Amino acid sequence: DAGVIQSPRHEVTEMGQEVTLRCKPISGHDYLFWYRQTMMRGLELLIYFNNNVPIDDSGMPEDRFSAKMPNASFSTLKIQPSEPRDSAVYFCASSFGPPGEGSEKLFFGSGTQLSVL
Amino acid sequence: AQSVAQPEDQVNVAEGNPLTVKCTYSVSGNPYLFWYVQYPNRGLQFLLKYITGDNLVKGSYGFEAEFNKSQTSFHLKKPSALVSDSALYFCAVRDNAGNMLTFGGGTRLMVKP
Numbered sequence: 001d002a003g004v005i006q007s008p009r010h011e012v013t014e015m016g017q018e019v020t021l022r023c024k025p026i027s028g029h030d031y032l033f034w035y036r037q038t039m040m041r042g043l044e045l046l047i048y049f050n051n052n053v054p055i056d057d058s059g060m061p062e063d064r065f066s067a068k069m070p071n072a073s074f075s076t077l078k079i080q081p082s083e084p085r086d087s088a089v090y091f092c093a094s095s096f097g098p099p100g101e102g103s104e105k106l107f108f109g110s111g112t113q114l115s116v117l
Numbered sequence: 118a119q120s121v122a123q124p125e126d127q128v129n130v131a132e133g134n135p136l137t138v139k140c141t142y143s144v145s146g147n148p149y150l151f152w153y154v155q156y157p158n159r160g161l162q163f164l165l166k167y168i169t170g171d172n173l174v175k176g177s178y179g180f181e182a183e184f185n186k187s188q189t190s191f192h193l194k195k196p197s198a199l200v201s202d203s204a205l206y207f208c209a210v211r212d213n214a215g216n217m218l219t220f221g222g223g224t225r226l227m228v229k230p
Contacts, residue, residue: 004160042220042221042222043161043207043220043223045217045218045219048217056217091160091161093161105163105166106153106161106163106218107160107163108159108160108161108162109160110158110159110160111158111159111160
């Protein structure tokens with residue numbers, strides 16, 4: 001398996017533009033997580049899905065952020081409009097079963113480095 | 118609410134020496150504890166976990182961690198550090214009722230030749 005695949009690896013955009021980050025989880029995994037990593041705030045969980053259904057989006061910072069999972073093999077995180085403070089590395093991760101039960105491993109993608117100018 | 122503290126932003130160790138990366142946690146009930154490692158420009162990778170059983174857990178790349186319930190700690194250790202161990206290490210915890218991991222702020226390990 002190729003692992004969790006994220007695209008693009010790097011995204012540079014101007015303030016106010018729409019940004020869409022993409023994730024393909026590992027086949028068969030039923031949990032998908034979106035994290036944001038910054039120097040100031042560390043690793044933050046934004047939202048997670050179970051069987052394509054959003055379970056907890058309390059980490060989504062503002063209404064400008066939205067995430068979808070239309071099917072088991074694809075998820076998007078959208079920021080509209082983007083702001084400079086959204087600059088961060090965004091990670092997608094997937095797992096089979098909740099961490100700690102059965103499969104306790106999260107498998108992370110390589111991340112998308114987002115820079116909003 | 119569950120939380121994790123990694124009190125050291127950076128740990129410096131000479132190659133061949135033992136290393137310890139500290140982690141303390143707060144959680145309701147019995148904790149599930151994890152260590153992940155992040156190499157430059159990569160996502161986090163699972164190292165080891167404690168769910169139940171023996172307090173000393175062995176993981177990937179020669180790492181181990183010791184669960185100490187009375188001190189609510191889960192320190193990561195390795196008897197002999199390698200330069201290639203240099204990376205960012207994250208401790209994580211979840212309780213036995215929820216699905217989400219809470220990560221610590223990370224500790225940068227620098228192993229010098």
